[in-house]
Amino acid sequence: MSLYSVAAPGGGGGNLFLIPNATFFVELLIFLIVVGVIWRYVVPPVKRATAQRQEMVRRQIQESQQATKRLAEAEARYSAALAEARVEAAKIRESARADAQEIKDELREQAEHEVARIRERGAEQLATQREQVVRQLRGELGKLAVTLAGRIVGESVADDARRAGTVDRFLDELQGMAAPPSAPESVPQDNVAAQDRAVSQDSAAPEAGAPKNGTVKGAASVPHARRRR
Amino acid sequence: MIAHVLAEGGGGVSVGEHPQWHILGLTINADTVISTSIAAVIVLAFGLYLAAKATSKVPSTLQIAFEAVTEQVERQVETNVGIRTAPFVVPLAISLFFFILIANWISILPHATEEYVRPPTADVNLTFAMSVFVMIMVWATGIRVQGKHYFGxxxxxxxxxxxxxxxxxxxKPVTLSLRLFGNILAGTVMVSVLALMPAAVSWLPTSAWKLFDLFIGMLQALIFALLTIIYFGMAAGGQEGEGAH
Incomplete structure (x- = not known):
């Protein structure tokens, strides 16, 4: 207080503190400086920062909303894909089952085919064997025929009736032997024909060989027998 | 009692007495100028620090406070005046608020008989300076916006x-300035009166009063800034239907 010259209170107790003095202008200057600095240098950067932050927040909210939307979409896509995959799996399972059935059927069919084939081959083999046997028999037949012929010739060449009876009996035997009950119709006939032919040839052979034995009558009797059949 | 003390004159309480400088025949209240300068330096230091540190990322508490005030002021200006009509009202009101707030709160430290720094707003010179400046701006805005119609x-x-x-x-300027002046001056007078009590007991009521004085200081700063905006609003187009816009 002692630093300043204290103003004496207005004379007569009238204090003039409500009347401004020259301090007014100094105060105005200081105030204007404050206003000017805040106006120019303080408010704009702060407002800019605020606006930027608001913009940032707005953008973040937007992005968050977009992300939420994308998430929902992805979830929807995921469940759709899942459902589709389930359907696909069911389809594949179904087709696999169908395939399995098909393969089973096919295998069964094949097996049946195989069985049929094997059975057929067996039958064929049987037929072949039978044919072989027949052929073999036929080969033996020639010998038998020669033997028979020799016997007949040797026994009695003179007796025509007996000779014819023997030959007929032999041929009947042959026929009965060549026709098995299960064989087809055509085969025995052919066989019979072939045997017939073979017999005639075989019987012709002794004819050729007859002169060696010195029997002429026998050679003449054979065509006769053929004629009778 | 107060009247009795005041009547004694040379006693403990003095009202409106200022240490003065006499320069070129002008009388200048030295304490007011000094405390105003301190308040101005504090406000500008805060303001410039804030401007330098202003960030769009995570704001400091100071920045949040400043942004809150700014937002309030902008809203008030928008509803009363329209920011487009008078964009300078926003920084003016912000400056007024913070400057008056600091000027009021500068008296937070009480001395035994008075403040270390007396609040400059307890001198009519500052309050008149502010209110006259504001009202000149208000009238200018009214004339600029409404033209001749303003005088209607x-x-x-x-x-x-x-x-x-x-x-x-x-x-308007008188009430605007004297309201602020009276409230703050009353605060200082109250401290002086409380100081008449023995120091052993005066600390309690003084502390309580100082807390209340802080509230008054903020309230008066708010009122000054708000009334400024309202006056701008009245001048810029208070009469609806006159086609001011």
Whole structure:
């Protein structure tokens, strides 16, 4: 207080503190400086920062909303894909089952085919064997025929009736032997024909060989027998 | 009691006495100028620090406070005046608020008999300076925005109201300044009166009063800034339907 010259209170107790003095202008200057600095240098950067932050927040909210939307979409896509995959799996399972059935059927069919084939081959083999046997028999037949012929010739060449009876009996035997009950119709006939032919040839052979034995009558009797059949 | 003390004159309480400088025949209240400068330095230091540190990322508490005030002021200006009409009202009101707030709160430290730094707003010179500046700006804005129509409101609703309207307009700066001045001066007078008590007991009521004085200081700063905005609003287009916009 002692630093300043204290103003004496207005004379007569009238204090003039409500009347401004020259301090007014100094105060105005200081105030204007404050206003000017805040106006120019303080408010704009702060407002800019605020606006930027608001913009940032707005953008973040937007992005968050977009992300939420994308998430929902992805979830929807995921469940759709899942459902589709389930359907696909069911389809594949179904087709696999169908395939399995098909393969089973096919295998069964094949097996049946195989069985049929094997059975057929067996039958064929049987037929072949039978044919072989027949052929073999036929080969033996020639010998038998020669033997028979020799016997007949040797026994009695003179007796025509007996000779014819023997030959007929032999041929009947042959026929009965060549026709098995299960064989087809055509085969025995052919066989019979072939045997017939073979017999005639075989019987012709002794004819050729007859002169060696010195029997002429026998050679003449054979065509006769053929004629009778 | 106060009157008795005041009547004694040379006692403990003095009102409106300032240490003065006499320069070129001008009388200047030294304490007011010093405390105003301190308040201005504090406000500008905060403001410039804030401006330098202003970030769009995570704001400091100071920045949040400043942004809150700014937002409030902008909203008030928008509803009363329209920011487009008078964009400078926003920084003006912000400056007024913070400057008056700091000027009021500068007296937070009480001395035994008075403050270390007396609040400059307890001197009419500062409050008049601010209110006169504000009202000149208000009138200028009214004329700029409304043109000749601005003077029309002086004869509303009747021509006979002209003197009253003129008085109302002239009283605005006076009430604006004296409201602030009276509140803050009363605070300092209260401290002086409380100081008359023995120091052993005066600390309690003084502390309590100082807390309340802080509230008053903020309230008065708010009122000053708010009334400024309202006056701007009245001047810029208070009369609806006159086609000011």
């Amino acid at each position: 409101h002086f004869v509303q609703p009747y021509k006979a109201m002209l003197p009253l309207n003129i008085i109302e307009e002239l009283v």
